[in-house]
Amino acid sequence: MTWKMIALDLDGTLLDRSGAISEENAEWVRKAHSSGITVVLVSGRHRLRMVPVVERLNLRLPMITTNGCETWSADGRLISRCVLPWKDVEAVHLFAFQHNVQYRAYCAEGVFDSDRSHHLAQMDYSWLKVLLKSEDRRSLYDAHERLLATNRVELIVYGLPGEPQHIDVQPKGTGKASALDSLCTSLGIRPEEVVAFGDDRNDIEMLRWAGMGVAMGNAPDEVKEAANMIAPHYLESGVGRTIARIMQQASA
Known part of the structure; x- marks a missing residue:
């Protein structure tokens, strides 16, 4: 070959x-x-x-x-x-907030963490991928299940089944x-x-x-x-x- x-x-x-x-x-x-x-x-x-x-x-x-x-x-x-549609960015932001999960947003313009106050000023950027992270595996799993149910994003789970260490959320396909x-x-x-x-x-x-x-x-x-x-x-x-x-x- x-x-x-x-x-x-x-x-x-x-x-x-x-x-x-x-x-x-x-x-x-x-x-x-x-x-x-x-x-x-x-x-x-x-x-x-x-x-x-x-x-x-x-x-x-x-x-x-x-x-x-x-x-x-x-x-x-x-x-x-390929960027995440705005409705999917909103869903990630909402589910992360509701389950006390932090995230890192990979945008075309740079990388921003949800635990830093300046992050919210970047909401109009082009979001490529979001990395969800939490020490509470159950909360991270619950956020994953809610995002999975939307059937609007690609999810890559790292860690053991049912016990994710972190999750990549990115555009469908x-x-x-x-x-x-x-x-x-x-x-x-x-x-x-x-x-x-x-x-x-x-x-x-x-x-x-x-x-x-x-x-x-x-x-x-x-x-x-x-x-x-x-x-x-x-x-x-x-x-x-x-x-x-x-x-x-x-x-x-």
């Missing part, structure tokens, strides 16, 4: 605990890029927190941000953006897989020509969609079950070691 794209999740995949990139990871990402493979970063992070990663790699790479709500070209041009599919269509790349790396629940559909889905050794079992291959742990430069293996097999 000739691989034409490598899609890389960041936290728990390419980056270590401090947000740094190991030398082995950086080396093989650059080698893949220089060989003509399109490398795209695909993350739940806001674009503002992804740009420094690209700068550390010293490459120009396309980026899919906020779990697929935005896609940016390698030259920094916005390709697509969005996700890493759908954004990656749109980007590949524009580039003339087929899903079977893509290798995708990930470690968490927001990566599952992307791993299933790609021709080669690679789950990190540190990923939960349900993420590993969605993959074709298991990479070494992210703290063992699992991305770099797996890219090396894939490129060597392709050239054999």
Whole structure:
């Protein structure tokens, strides 16, 4: 198989605990890029927190941000953006307030926390994704159930069933897989020509969609079950070691 794209999740995949990139990871990402493979970063992070990663790699790479709500070209041009309709922003705000759940709003204009007074001044911004969080798992679960019942948003739950640690709320139909599919269509790349790396629940559909889905050794079992291959742990430069293996097999 000739691989034409490598899609890389960041936290728990390419980056270590401090947000740094190991030398082995950086080396093989650059080698893949220089060989003509399109490398795209695909993350739940806001674009503002992804740009420094690209700068550390010293490459120009396309980026899919906020779990697929935005896609940016390698030259920094916005390709697509999906935002939460105002009625859904209101629902998230109301349910979070009623269940004493805090949230972090990922807007096109920046990131804002619900526990900071200046946040309310940003209500007219373009909301991409909302991260719900609370130490009270029951309250977070109740907020999740009410949002799920609306059938108007995509929900990604992290943690054990019935005991969410946090929840991503984003526009209906969005996700890493759908954004990656749109980007590949524009580039003339087929899903079977893509290798995708990930470690968490927001990566599952992307791993299933790609021709080669690679789950990190540190990923939960349900993420590993969605993959074709298991990479070494992210703290063992699992991305770099797996890219090396894939490129060597392709050239054999």
